[in-house]
Amino acid sequence: MKVNDIMDINKIRKDFYVLNNNDLAYLDNAASTLKPKQVIDAVTYYYEKLGVNIHRGVYRLSYEATDLYEKARQKVAELLNCQFEEAVFTRGASNALNLIALSYGMNHIEEGDEIITSELEHHSSMLPWQNVARAKKAKLVYVPLNEENKITVENFKKVLSNKTKVVALNYISNAMGYMTPVEEIIKLAHEKNAIVILDAAQAVPHIPVNVKALDCDFLAFSGHKMCGPTGIGVLYGKYNLLKEMEPIEFGGDMIDYVGLNEVTYKDPPYKFETGTPIIASAIGLGRAIDYIKAIGFKDIMKHERMLRDELIDKMSQIKGITIHNPNTDTGIISFNINGVHPHDAASVFDEENVAIRAGHHCAQPLMHCLNEIATIRASVYFYNTREDINRLVKAINKAKAFFENFM
Amino acid sequence: MSNLENLYRQVIMDHYKNPRNKGLKDSEEYYSVHLKNPTCGDDLTIQIKVEDNKITEVYHDGTGCSISMSAASVMSETIMGMNLEEAKKVINNYVEMVKGEEFDEEMFMGDAIVYQGVSQFPARFKCATIAWKALDKAISNHENCSHRHDEEKIEVK
Numbered sequence: 001m002k003v004n005d006i007m008d009i010n011k012i013r014k015d016f017y018v019l020n021n022n023d024l025a026y027l028d029n030a031a032s033t034l035k036p037k038q039v040i041d042a043v044t045y046y047y048e049k050l051g052v053n054i055h056r057g058v059y060r061l062s063y064e065a066t067d068l069y070e071k072a073r074q075k076v077a078e079l080l081n082c083q084f085e086e087a088v089f090t091r092g093a094s095n096a097l098n099l100i101a102l103s104y105g106m107n108h109i110e111e112g113d114e115i116i117t118s119e120l121e122h123h124s125s126m127l128p129w130q131n132v133a134r135a136k137k138a139k140l141v142y143v144p145l146n147e148e149n150k151i152t153v154e155n156f157k158k159v160l161s162n163k164t165k166v167v168a169l170n171y172i173s174n175a176m177g178y179m180t181p182v183e184e185i186i187k188l189a190h191e192k193n194a195i196v197i198l199d200a201a202q203a204v205p206h207i208p209v210n211v212k213a214l215d216c217d218f219l220a221f222s223g224h225k226m227c228g229p230t231g232i233g234v235l236y237g238k239y240n241l242l243k244e245m246e247p248i249e250f251g252g253d254m255i256d257y258v259g260l261n262e263v264t265y266k267d268p269p270y271k272f273e274t275g276t277p278i279i280a281s282a283i284g285l286g287r288a289i290d291y292i293k294a295i296g297f298k299d300i301m302k303h304e305r306m307l308r309d310e311l312i313d314k315m316s317q318i319k320g321i322t323i324h325n326p327n328t329d330t331g332i333i334s335f336n337i338n339g340v341h342p343h344d345a346a347s348v349f350d351e352e353n354v355a356i357r358a359g360h361h362c363a364q365p366l367m368h369c370l371n372e373i374a375t376i377r378a379s380v381y382f383y384n385t386r387e388d389i390n391r392l393v394k395a396i397n398k399a400k401a402f403f404e405n406f407m
Numbered sequence: 408m409s410n411l412e413n414l415y416r417q418v419i420m421d422h423y424k425n426p427r428n429k430g431l432k433d434s435e436e437y438y439s440v441h442l443k444n445p446t447c448g449d450d451l452t453i454q455i456k457v458e459d460n461k462i463t464e465v466y467h468d469g470t471g472c473s474i475s476m477s478a479a480s481v482m483s484e485t486i487m488g489m490n491l492e493e494a495k496k497v498i499n500n501y502v503e504m505v506k507g508e509e510f511d512e513e514m515f516m517g518d519a520i521v522y523q524g525v526s527q528f529p530a531r532f533k534c535a536t537i538a539w540k541a542l543d544k545a546i547s548n549h550e551n552c553s554h555r556h557d558e559e560k561i562e563v564k
């Protein structure tokens with residue numbers, strides 16, 4: 001370990017097959033993180049040793065599968081500091097955010113109501129509400145972004161009104177890495193009796209999130225961005241809200257009593273988990289939470305910020321690149337190499353085995369704000385090293401030099 | 408030559424910086440197809456004029472990376488003056504070539520032959536083919552006497 005290294009990276013990296021089996025600088029963590037063997041083992045354990053359905057069986061294997069599935073929920077509840085019943089398993093953040101809009105939104109929003117969102121949103125945070133607004137003839141209102149394309153409390157106040165019913169914002173922006181000042185926004189929104197939904201897909205993997213302290217009404221995240229499997233995510237909702245909400249899917253497991261013309265549902269979270277759930281992935285997510293907690297958010301944050309500072313410092317010395325978010329709060333850095341389309345640059349990076357994302361990052365409205373068709377995004381996680389940063393810098397220089405040949 | 412040098416050949420970058428036949432005509436004589444790739448933002452329109460079964464004019468306009476934009480320029484030069492049957496053969500041959508599959512090396516391909524390097528970059532297959540797909544669509548619209556203006560999205564694979 002080097003003196004100023006925050007944790008034992010080499011030991012951590014041994015847990016990641018993909019890092020061991022490829023000569024790769026993996027810097028696309030905002031899209032998906034890699035999975036450590038502990039998570040893969042937990043998933044495999046379910047398939048190898050259990051493999052049966054949950055809740056339904058009265059035999060031993062089913063009992064253990066059910067137990068593991070519900071223990072994973074308990075881990076989510078402890079991670080977020082919510083009640084067990086407030087953690088609903090979904091297919092991911094998008095699925096969770098849609099559930100809120102289709103259930104809460106479609107039943108509470110009326111003509112003329114206002115829904116606040118922003119141009120900094122991932123499409124999954126904003127489009128479910130665009131849909132509700134269209135269906136209910138409500139108004140979608142965008143928080144004006146400041147000159148750095150950040151959401152500020154000042155600008156939020158400009159759009160908050162007595163008509164505001166819902167505020168749907170990101171906690172950390174996937175395209176710019178900014179942290180939204182959610183504490184104050186939630187207080188202000190509640191003064192107007194509006195509910196607040198946080199898209200925390202980029203927050204929960206990287207910072208401690210305490211839903212009770214935040215007092216947000218709903219929050220969503222995905223397992224695959226925090227070392228967990230794909231196909232699993234979480235919807236947190238305050239119990240009283242979940243309790244009065246209508247399910248959006250009907251069928252197996254979510255019912256209490258079924259008659260020919262009437263039905264009663266289970267209590268939350270089960271009334272939102274229709275059919276056989278994603279058992280293995282939920283178990284894997286539970287294991288991922290243990291894994292991340294063992295490293296600790298304090299060290300994760302410190303390490304990510306160290307890498308970010310180093311990257312921004314090195315990138316600032318390269319002429320001819322535009323960093324869109326030099327003041328990013330997290331390890332997400334968005335940039336362009338002037339005169340080079342991000343997809344052209346991406347092929348150079350690919351040749352150098354540097355995995356980054358080039359595109360609109362599911363945030364087309366933001367691309368209009370930045371006046372770019374697409375950007376290059378590098379995003380770090382706790383297993384990244386200074387070596388990864390150096391490789392990215394080298395690839396940027398190479399891409400620049402390569403395309404300058406043709407100028 | 409490295410993979411990259413093979414992908415970004417001088418000819419390609421020259422067509423990118425100095426595109427031929429760029430800019431659309433405002434006339435009903437043309438069959439036009441507008442293709443978009445929502446994943447990467449490539450946005451391209453091509454126009455063709457067909458006279459006596461021959462492609463006599465080709466124009467293109469749009470935004471995107473150097474591979475997609477240069478390919479539109481190269482395509483416009485390559486197929487200019489061909490009859491529709493020839494053009495369709497060239498389209499198929501080109502697609503096979505950039506996929507890295509067997510293709511007819513004897514067939515006249517003009518500058519399009521330099522896109523062979525794309526086969527080493529499967530992620531760029533769509534960039535290299537968007538213009539040619541638009542052309543294919545425009546030809547079949549002409550043959551089926553269907554709409555002169557077509558809007559389409561390329562499906563994400």
Ligand SMILES: Cc1ncc(COP(=O)(O)O)c(C=O)c1O
Pocket residue numbers: 030031092093094095122124125170172173174199200201202222233362
């Ligand atoms: C901020 C944000 N919200 C929502 C999502 C959607 O997550 P998922 O694709 O896992 O549903 C993502 C990830 O792409 C994201 O970064």
